Amino acid sequence: MPETFWTAAGSAEVAFSIGLTLRVMALAVPLFFVLGVPLGYLLGRGRGRFVALVDVAVSLPLVLPPMAVGFFLLLLLGRNAPIGGVLRETLGVELIFGFPGLVIAAVVAGLPLMVRPVQAAVRGDLLRLIELSSVLGKSAPTTFVRVVLPHCRKSVAAGMFLATGRALGEVGVSLLLGGDIVGRTNTVSLEIYNAVFSGQFARAGFLAALLAGVSLVLTLLLKRTGRG
Template sequence: MDSPLASLLDLFATPGNRQMLWLTARVALAGTLLHALSGLALGYALARPGWRGRNLLDIAVTLPLVFPPMATGFLLLLLLGRRGPLGEVLQQWFGIAPVFAFSGLLIAAFVAGLPLVVKPVQAAFESLPKILPEAARTLGKNEWQIFCYVLLPNIRNALAGGLILALGRSLGEVGMTMMLGGNIEGRTVTASLDIYNAVTSGDFERAAAVSLLLGLISSGLFFLLRRNARAPLGW
């Protein structure tokens, strides 16, 4: 039996394995970009009290934290499938089939990690002194300038920490990924699904190798998270 390290090196030796790893990386990179944009927008919106629909949006964002991933994936499948209310519209009007494709994997990663970005960003916005934007307004700055040059530098630590947590969460997602991606070999199998498939087929060496790879990545993310927690404001 090969050692986990030797099996890990073997992962990069075949085109099929490299395709699986590249697919995982693409989902992670695209998901991080979406998390950054959506986390800022939703965190900022939820930090502003008193507008209609705020509580409903807060519930929708937070729900994936407490709802079972497989059940969340099933609900998304009903919504985005070919016969779903949103999936049918996307298929007929734009020719987009969101599930059983890269888009399904991206949606699963996005939904899984979103609350881990939004909630820290929301808390950071809420903790900022109200005098900061008010002082900027008295100096003639518009709302966009206030957001970019006053608010954003003061919440970037929270954003960075949330993105690290969301990336780790999305890399390990299985339930929603399986529901929306379909677990199709060569097309929608990411690293976390590859571990599941290896275990169910009895290939424990492969499962150990991919687990080791994700473990190394997770250790790196943990190091970044600790470094970010010790960083001064505005790092």
Template sequence: MDLFLNELTSQQIIFSIFLTAKVCFWAFLLHGFFGILLAWYLSSEKAPFRNVINIIISFPLVFPPIATGFLLLMVFGRFGVLGKYLQPLGVEIIFTQKALVLAAFTAGLPLVVKPIQSAIASSAKNLIEASLTLGKSRLTTFIRVVVPNVRKSIFAGLALGVGRSMGEVGITLMIGGNIIGKTNTLSLEIYNAVFDGNYLRAGVLCVILLGVSVILFTLLRRMETRSV
């Protein structure tokens, strides 16, 4: 028990815990904003470029994380498609904590968008049409009709997004760099601990992630029970 507590209170683990919490917090905010808006946009069959955007969002679900990270590296790297324009502005993404947020956001986005998009298409579509027919603007319809009627799917999607963000490794490893004391999240710290043969530390970190996962699973189960 003492060994467990010593590992739990080590500076390296404390840093990883707070870094992971920080990344998940920012990913949660980004998912809450962009995830809901994208789900609302994609729920309309007449939306321009709907199929293209749908494919891009779903891409991380079927494409290997390491390969996804490589593509992001080619886009946001120093000489990447967008990175070469950000570099003169002093904006660094790759191998910074911004890259961790980008990785978490990318990995979790489809798990946020898909449940909300499905809920809007199945349960709120008629209400949306009625609201627009009555002369309400799309913004008013979104705030007063869509969000209240799919709030359970929003909470479920955000919970899944946070869980995926917390466990992200492949994309993070590629664009975050696994730099000790800078970009080593909890999941990457498990990798480092196993690589170093420190199975006690890896076990402590797994217990932490397991505890958070159980909390998220319990919240999802309660929402499912209330919706029945």
């Protein structure tokens, strides 16, 4: 019996891909905040060659094809690569072709969209407030928590929505770092890819509709944040 839209919704493969995607995003979303806010603050305030290099590195996933980004990361994080090889030899940790690779792919794909709104907010009137806080004798951590974060809260929220939406739809980097191993690393976006190539269009349609619904919710939240 051919798979229908509703039988696809209840299949074990679909349930696994949804569960895996939720697990990946449960780690990626906090990392967007932990990494994205300090990076946006650094790029908004900092000057010099180091800051310029960081800015270029953060921007690369926006301008390079995802497959190229995934390939370069594979050269760094692979089993015999400079970083991946050291981690495997010393700690027994393998980053690629498993759950860690999927988390890295999601963070790399979404992080630039988290950084840019914060960077733009820091370059505005916030610089004057930071200077006033420094004049009043407040430490850098206190200024960051009590001045920067409250002032940038809308930009942080916007960045979180954009980064989450981008990470949910990531295919290219996930394909190379996760390996698209069925029953192990096939997230929702990769399961859509697999379903299309195997002719299971009902399954692909259900998962695509699910991602479209989530993206619509994120877009509405983003618009509401802008109005607020």
